Amino acid sequence: MTIRMGHRTTMTTPMFxxxxxxxxxxxSGIAAILAGTVGFFLVLRGQTFAGHxxxxxxxxxxxxxxxxxxxxLAGLVGFTVMVGVGMGLFGEKLAHRDVAIGMMxxxxxxxxxxxxxxxxxxxxxxxxxxxxxxxxxxxSALLTLVVLAVLSxxxxxxxxxPLVFASLQPELxxxxxxxxxxxxxxxxxxxxxxVAECAQIVGVLLVFTLMVxxxxxxxxxxxxxxxxxxxxxxxxxxxxxxxxxxxxYTDWPTSFWITALSGMVFFxxxxxxxxxx
Amino acid sequence: MxxxxxxxxxxxxxxxxxxxxASFIVEDREFIGMLGANGAGKTTLMRAAxxxxxxxxxxxAVLDEPVARGNPAIGxxxxxxxxxxxxxxxxxxxxxxxxxxxxxxxxxxxxxxxREIDWAxxxxxxxxxxxxxxxxxxxxxxxxxxxxxxxxxxxxxxLLDEPLISLDPAHQKSIVETARRICDDLKVAxxxxxxxxxxxxxxxxxxxxxGSGAAVLGAVDEVVTGPxxxxxxxxxxxxxxxxxxxxVMAGEVDVEREAHRHDHPHGSSHDHDDAHV
Numbered sequence: 001m002t003i004r005m006g007h008r009t010t011m012t013t014p015m016f017x018x019x020x021x022x023x024x025x026x027x028s029g030i031a032a033i034l035a036g037t038v039g040f041f042l043v044l045r046g047q048t049f050a051g052h053x054x055x056x057x058x059x060x061x062x063x064x065x066x067x068x069x070x071x072x073l074a075g076l077v078g079f080t081v082m083v084g085v086g087m088g089l090f091g092e093k094l095a096h097r098d099v100a101i102g103m104m105x106x107x108x109x110x111x112x113x114x115x116x117x118x119x120x121x122x123x124x125x126x127x128x129x130x131x132x133x134x135x136x137x138x139x140s141a142l143l144t145l146v147v148l149a150v151l152s153x154x155x156x157x158x159x160x161x162p163l164v165f166a167s168l169q170p171e172l173x174x175x176x177x178x179x180x181x182x183x184x185x186x187x188x189x190x191x192x193x194x195v196a197e198c199a200q201i202v203g204v205l206l207v208f209t210l211m212v213x214x215x216x217x218x219x220x221x222x223x224x225x226x227x228x229x230x231x232x233x234x235x236x237x238x239x240x241x242x243x244x245x246x247x248x249y250t251d252w253p254t255s256f257w258i259t260a261l262s263g264m265v266f267f268x269x270x271x272x273x274x275x276x277x
Numbered sequence: 278m279x280x281x282x283x284x285x286x287x288x289x290x291x292x293x294x295x296x297x298x299a300s301f302i303v304e305d306r307e308f309i310g311m312l313g314a315n316g317a318g319k320t321t322l323m324r325a326a327x328x329x330x331x332x333x334x335x336x337x338a339v340l341d342e343p344v345a346r347g348n349p350a351i352g353x354x355x356x357x358x359x360x361x362x363x364x365x366x367x368x369x370x371x372x373x374x375x376x377x378x379x380x381x382x383x384x385x386x387x388x389x390x391x392r393e394i395d396w397a398x399x400x401x402x403x404x405x406x407x408x409x410x411x412x413x414x415x416x417x418x419x420x421x422x423x424x425x426x427x428x429x430x431x432x433x434x435x436l437l438d439e440p441l442i443s444l445d446p447a448h449q450k451s452i453v454e455t456a457r458r459i460c461d462d463l464k465v466a467x468x469x470x471x472x473x474x475x476x477x478x479x480x481x482x483x484x485x486x487x488g489s490g491a492a493v494l495g496a497v498d499e500v501v502t503g504p505x506x507x508x509x510x511x512x513x514x515x516x517x518x519x520x521x522x523x524x525v526m527a528g529e530v531d532v533e534r535e536a537h538r539h540d541h542p543h544g545s546s547h548d549h550d551d552a553h554v
Contacts, residue, residue, distance in 0.1 A: 165378025
């Protein structure tokens with residue numbers, strides 16, 4: 001991951017003139033669609049905190065990879081997927097245990113801090129990991145993001161029906177022969193990839209903004225399952241691209257704008273539901 | 278052919294025997310009310326028939342076949358109905374998730390499946406209810422929608438775990454009548470567990486009473502008697518019958534009502550019985 005900072009643009013240059021802006025649009029668009037889709041199921045299962053913890057594992061993975069001379073993206077994806085599968089295999093019980101997840105989360109961040117301590121060019125790397133740097137996504141990283149997103153969405157579609165059933169009525173699904181543990185582990189592996197992609201755009205600390213915000217808003221706006229999934233992905237995409245555009249014209253951080261839009265949409269949807277009754 | 282047969286079945290959870298030497302035969306098309314104190318093994322018995330809990334010894338046969346997890350011949354309504362509170366999805370989508378929830382792969386809802394879902398909802402009179410958000414339904418309405426799930430795939434045996442729990446008398450009556458109608462119209466056998474006999478007594482064919490590891494199946498008049506229940510409860514029980522209502526008393530305490538109110542673990546309701554303890 002190369003980091004390009006300090007791009008200054010004038011209002012008169014259209015943003016798509018720039019290579020890095022085009023790349024940023026593609027990267028954030030892919031990550032947003034993946035995050036919005038996967039995030040819907042995360043919210044449906046009540047596992048948003050687990051998703052948050054996975055993003056912190058991503059920080060450890062990325063810093064560790066840099067320290068040992070690998071690409072941070074590889075470390076990010078590899079480590080979150082490992083932790084995600086682990087959490088899934090330990091079963092529903094652990095996945096819903098707030099204290100255990102909270103402790104893992106702190107442990108992961110602490111370890112990440114240690115890795116940063118040993119790695120000299122720490123400050124910019126840390127900021128990019130924690131708060132994202134969508135303008136720093138290069139072409140090879142972009143290709144990785146696309147491939148991973150396609151694989152994840154395919155896997156999600158494959159386990160989609162049992163996943164929804166197991167999320168809504170685990171006991172009934174169990175009795176009907178749905179392999180709950182496999183579904184849980186496979187799903188958290190997919191979540192881990194989505195988290196890693198999101199972390200590229202908005203950073204590990206702000207993954208919630210694309211994974212949970214649009215999904216929760218979508219649930220407030222429709223009663224139908226398929227519509228809610230599509231809406232969640234659509235909102236995430238709109239928020240990511242909106243944030244990128246606003247960042248271009250204001251020169252404020254992209255991640256700030258995405259969180260602002262995500263927050264507005266979420267609270268707006270909650271209010272709309274209240275008024276609609 | 279029998280719907281459900283237990284031959285000398287022993288089931289242990291941990292070191293405790295939940296059932297020891299339980300034998301009974303539920304005939305085809307029979308509506309059985311299953312009663313017993315909390316912890317007497319009502320849920321365990323159903324889960325064993327579903328293949329979710331192994332038997333320590335003896336044999337269980339469902340429609341003359343050995344037990345198999347995910348057996349499509351059994352329709353099940355678990356006591357823990359999942360996280361429906363506040364859920365915005367329609368009842369129809371929840372039932373649909375159960376209808377195709379076993380299938381991995383890229384599965385759409387085809388016409389046949391849609392018709393099957395509508396058919397199941399019609400059987401319980403919940404077609405209109407299912408258009409509303411499942412989280413907004415009252416307890417009785419929710420129970421009907423979820424009862425329709427047990428009919429998906431046209432099973433021959435229904436295991437309904439405490440469908441009456443926390444319902445008011447009017448809704449209890451409606452659920453029991455619905456179950457009776459399903460038993461007659463669809464020609465299925467039903468095992469319907471409950472805390473109290475009285476809401477069921479006019480609808481059921483026979484009663485299955487559990488206690489002290491044993492199971493007694495027979496006509497209400499033969500089973501719900503002082504001597505039989507004293508043996509099952511392990512304490513002096515007196516049965517008082519007023520017209521169609523039965524009161525199962527341990528000393529001055531109505532055992533069924535007590536169990537219902539306080540959610541006693543098995544046996545503790547005897548503590549009130551000074552004469553015996």
